[in-house]
Amino acid sequence: xxxxxxxxxxxxxxxxxxxxxxxxxxxxxxxxxxxxxxxxxxxxxxxxxxxxxxxxxxxxxxxxxxxxxxxxxxxxxxxxxxxxxxxxxxxxx
Amino acid sequence: xxxxxxxxxxxxxxxxxxxxxxxxxxxxxxxxxxxxxxxxxxxxxxxxxxxxxxxxxxxxxxxxxxxxxxxxxxxxxxxxxxxxxxxxxxxxxxxxxxxxxxxxxxxxxxxxxxxxxxxxxxxxxxxxxxxxxxxxxxxxxxxxxxxxxxxxxxxxxxxxxxxxxxxxxxxxxxxxxxxxxxxxxxxxxxxxxxxxxxxxxxxxxxxxxxxxxxxxxxxxxxxxxxxxxxxxxxxxxxxxxxxxxxxxxxxxxxxxxxxxxxxxxxxxxxxxxxxxxxxxxxxxxxxxxxxxxxxxxxxxxxxxxxxxxxxxxxxxxxxxxxxxxxxxxxxxxxxxxxxxxxxxxxxxxxxxxxxxxxxxxxxxxxxxxxxxxxxxxxxxxxxxxxxxxxxxxxxxxxxxxxxxxxxxxxxxxxxxxxxxxxxxxxxxxxxxxxxxxxxxxxxxxxxxxxxxxxxxxxxxxxxxxxxxxxxxxxxxxxxxxxxxxxxxxxxxxxxxxxxxxxxxxxxxxxxxxxxxxx
Numbered sequence: 001x002x003x004x005x006x007x008x009x010x011x012x013x014x015x016x017x018x019x020x021x022x023x024x025x026x027x028x029x030x031x032x033x034x035x036x037x038x039x040x041x042x043x044x045x046x047x048x049x050x051x052x053x054x055x056x057x058x059x060x061x062x063x064x065x066x067x068x069x070x071x072x073x074x075x076x077x078x079x080x081x082x083x084x085x086x087x088x089x090x091x092x093x
Numbered sequence: 094x095x096x097x098x099x100x101x102x103x104x105x106x107x108x109x110x111x112x113x114x115x116x117x118x119x120x121x122x123x124x125x126x127x128x129x130x131x132x133x134x135x136x137x138x139x140x141x142x143x144x145x146x147x148x149x150x151x152x153x154x155x156x157x158x159x160x161x162x163x164x165x166x167x168x169x170x171x172x173x174x175x176x177x178x179x180x181x182x183x184x185x186x187x188x189x190x191x192x193x194x195x196x197x198x199x200x201x202x203x204x205x206x207x208x209x210x211x212x213x214x215x216x217x218x219x220x221x222x223x224x225x226x227x228x229x230x231x232x233x234x235x236x237x238x239x240x241x242x243x244x245x246x247x248x249x250x251x252x253x254x255x256x257x258x259x260x261x262x263x264x265x266x267x268x269x270x271x272x273x274x275x276x277x278x279x280x281x282x283x284x285x286x287x288x289x290x291x292x293x294x295x296x297x298x299x300x301x302x303x304x305x306x307x308x309x310x311x312x313x314x315x316x317x318x319x320x321x322x323x324x325x326x327x328x329x330x331x332x333x334x335x336x337x338x339x340x341x342x343x344x345x346x347x348x349x350x351x352x353x354x355x356x357x358x359x360x361x362x363x364x365x366x367x368x369x370x371x372x373x374x375x376x377x378x379x380x381x382x383x384x385x386x387x388x389x390x391x392x393x394x395x396x397x398x399x400x401x402x403x404x405x406x407x408x409x410x411x412x413x414x415x416x417x418x419x420x421x422x423x424x425x426x427x428x429x430x431x432x433x434x435x436x437x438x439x440x441x442x443x444x445x446x447x448x449x450x451x452x453x454x455x456x457x458x459x460x461x462x463x464x465x466x467x468x469x470x471x472x473x474x475x476x477x478x479x480x481x482x483x484x485x486x487x488x489x490x491x492x493x494x495x496x497x498x499x500x501x502x503x504x505x506x507x508x509x510x511x512x513x514x515x516x517x518x519x520x521x522x523x524x525x526x527x528x529x530x531x532x533x534x535x536x537x538x539x540x541x542x543x544x545x546x547x548x549x550x551x552x553x554x555x556x557x558x559x560x561x562x563x564x565x566x567x568x569x570x571x572x573x574x575x576x577x578x579x580x581x582x583x584x585x586x587x588x589x590x591x592x593x594x595x596x597x598x599x600x601x602x603x604x605x606x607x608x609x610x611x
Contacts, residue, residue: 003274004297005294008285068603071359071602074235
């Protein structure tokens with residue numbers, strides 16, 4: 001006779017979301033740059049913004065930062081980034 | 094703050110809702126999707142609001158899914174379907190849940206999308222109702238919503254079934270059948286838990302474990318970050334069985350799960366960080382002796398079933414329900430042996446001062462648990478000093494190295510004082526507060542330590558540091574205040590060994606210590 005066990009794991013299926021289609025070009029697009037507030041993130045994103053503008057001719061760059069790297073982004077930050085075509089996140093120091 | 098969730102502005106009249114008479118009162122119209130976790134999170138609060146105000150739910154899904162949603166969550170307000178998503182298009186929603194507070198003429202007084210406890214309480218006030226959301230009830234303070242159904246990309250088969258999550262009542266755990274001939278322990282070892290064998294969670298063992306909790310097994314105690322798995326009493330009991338707990342440990346485990354999901358502790362971050370942090374449990378009060386928690390020698394280690402199984406049960410819950418797998422979401426660079434088990438109790442009988450939980454605002458006879466996002470203990474040996482100053486000086490040198498030597502102000506520490514050290518300090522008439530203040534004033538990093546190290550961690554922040562003199566030397570003060578240093582008395586009565594335990598990123602922007610009654 002098979003032994004029965006009570007499942008101790010989380011059984012809620014994770015919500016699957018489709019990633020958006022990849023951009024074919026950055027030209028004329030708006031790119032969001034999210035700094036999670038770790039040391040050096042701003043240096044990385046400053047340089048990236050420069051490259052995006054000079055080499056990839058983006059129309060606009062939206063800079064935003066989490067109040068702390070230790071917690072998920074507050075809804076306001078996520079809303080701000082919903083308006084852009086692509087986001088780059090400076091994740092670590 | 095108003096987010097751009099809709100084109101409807103305050104003062105505009107909402108489109109007509111078929112079959113709905115707006116009546117003479119204000120009403121809150123809530124658009125939701127049945128598989129949106131944020132919508133589900135919001136329902137119990139809307140139920141509370143519906144006791145004293147008019148709430149109208151509008152489901153973006155079909156009748157079957159809507160019925161399942163309203164039954165599972167016991168919605169206490171009328172819900173109607175948005176057939177063909179016509180209303181959603183007319184309201185021009187972007188996200189769900191979308192909330193529209195309207196007056197008796199159907200004019201928008203305010204709108205909001207997503208879940209936010211503060212906003213819900215403000216809406217409750219506007220509708221002349223008492224607050225509906227408490228700050229630390231196990232649910233996050235706020236949570237973004239999902240894209241409105243009519244804006245979702247049309248991709249078939251890419252979305253999973255609606256997650257069966259609810260707030261107060263959870264879904265029963267499924268039953269797994271292990272075929273004859275399969276080694277049960279090996280099966281459990283592979284399927285559940287950490288990297289050690291576990292006791293198989295059979296229905297009989299779980300029934301016995303549940304006898305230790307006078308709570309409905311389907312009650313949801315909290316949602317465990319980072320995956321926000323639903324910690325029902327039954328799931329907690331299953332993990333307690335696997336960890337080897339006795340049924341009476343459910344008394345501690347239920348408040349412990351609530352506490353570990355308290356947003357101030359920020360277990361979401363603790364479980365995902367590259368740092369060493371693991372939640373340290375500190376037990377106080379009569380329950381120590383009732384359940385056999387070790388607070389004498391080896392309190393940190395392998396001496397007592399109570400400490401060992403409670404600590405491991407918490408870790409199994411964080412792994413199995415919270416989902417912070419050490420090979421995936423938990424990105425700790427080196428980890429921490431405390432991720433198997435990290436639970437001590439205070440040696441209150443050898444503590445010359447008030448017990449730790451009394452300092453945290455509880456009565457002495459009230460049992461309590463405290464959680465601290467902790468590094469591993471760092472031992473301090475001091476066998477020859479005979480004064481409080483000398484003992485505490487030795488401890489202050491270890492405190493100066495918390496996080497990293499040159500980094501000040503960002504962390505906190507727990508000092509686990511051995512009974513012998515506590516006695517030396519008390520014998521001279523010192524209070525615990527005086528000892529903490531002494532540690533605060535005498536823990537610093539010499540200014541010379543920053544010479545020729547402009548790039549070193551902590552060096553960039555010196556402009557924020559407070560310069561003080563310690564023994565005539567210019568130093569930067571290590572901690573923000575005496576409150577950054579907590580003293581707990583624990584351990585055997587022989588041996589002048591204390592320990593310093595550093596924190597993860599401390600404070601409201603990182604992790605704050607929490608204490609809950611048991």
